[in-house]
Amino acid sequence: MSREATAPESEDRLIGWLRRLVGRAQAAHPIGDDAAFLKLDGDWAVTVDSQIEGIHFPEGLAPALVARRLLAVNLSDLAASGASPVWAFLSLCLPPGFDARRFFQAFVRATKIAGVTLAGGDLSRIPQGLVATLTLLGRRPPEGRWLKRSAARAGDLLYLGGTLGESALGQRLLARGARIDARGRVTLPADLGISSMLAQAARNAVRRHVEPQPQLALGKALGRLKRVAALDVSDGLARDLHRLCEESKVGAEIDAAALPFAARFSDLCRAVGEDPLNLALSGGEDYVLLFSLAERSAPPKDFPCRKIGTITSGRKVEIRIDGKNQKLPPLGWDHLS
DSSP: OOOOOOOOOOHHHHHHHHHHHHHHHSOOOOOOSSSOOOOOOSOEEEEEEEEEBTTTBOTTOOHHHHHHHHHHHHHHHHHTTTOEEEEEEEEEEEOTTOOHHHHHHHHHHHHHHHTOEEEEEEEEEOSSSOEEEEEEEEEOOTTOOOOBGGGOOTTOEEEESSOOSHHHHHHHHHHTTOEEOTTOOEEOOGGGOOOHHHHHHHHHHHHHHHSOOOOHHHHHHHTTSSSEEEEEOSSOHHHHHHHHHHHHTOEEEEEGGGOOOOTTHHHHHHHHTOOHHHHHHHOOOOOOEEEEEOTTOOOOTTSOOEEEEEEESSSOEEEEETTEEEEOOOOSOOTTO
16 A cells, blocks of 8 residues: 655644644644643543554555544543543654654544544654554542552453453454555455355454454443443553453463454464464453443443453452463563564
């Protein structure tokens, strides 16, 4: 997927255009000073995350898709905190030929939908490969509590807010030649050998990887409950479950048979030679919420939550497969390995 060449553009000209774009899209704090001047009240959560071309997303991905992905993965962190997103600060290192205006047009549209205002950031050049870093500030809703990883207790039940493994499968399909354009249209190469019956599942997997959907509404609903431990599954269920257990000083037992999969996911995995359980445990980038609730509590209604196990005393993390428990190592993505 190649980039369209763009005319050289100065930083001041681009920022001036962006100020007009942001001003049209939302009642925004003006961009242009050396710092943003914010009047903050209440309790706030702050998160920062980066997207690096060739590591977090495929090389040559359309700027609009990169923009929406960057915002989504950061919003997922606020969802896991129970926060309502408000302010954004964006740092972009732009390689030659990258269409920054298409990026910003998509980014500003996405922030408007999410209720976020772009309040400032930084622009610079880089020899190759886009690097985008986003900082988000979110406010704790008046009726809500913060969601933290340290609130789980022995006897709690473990839930997932959505399906696993689909994003990792989408990443593997992209690596094997699948393509997605700026409008989200997915092309599957013939040599993948995917039947017409599984083609839609394959396209869904590619879209799931490129355009994750943060569970902000579920996070806010969980924040209205009395005691919830939560985090978003970004680096693989196994690794993120270990993180939750470590912070809460507990163990866990999950049931492989209870893990939720998308329609035709297992069939598609078999067709392309992938193990669905391995993708679910270690694939990562699902961006669904993993959370624990006291046994007498129930997950919020109107969300597709699935019970997958229990919190245990001690520190062992185990998975039940075919009726037998075995140790579950912290499989998944390590950003520094």
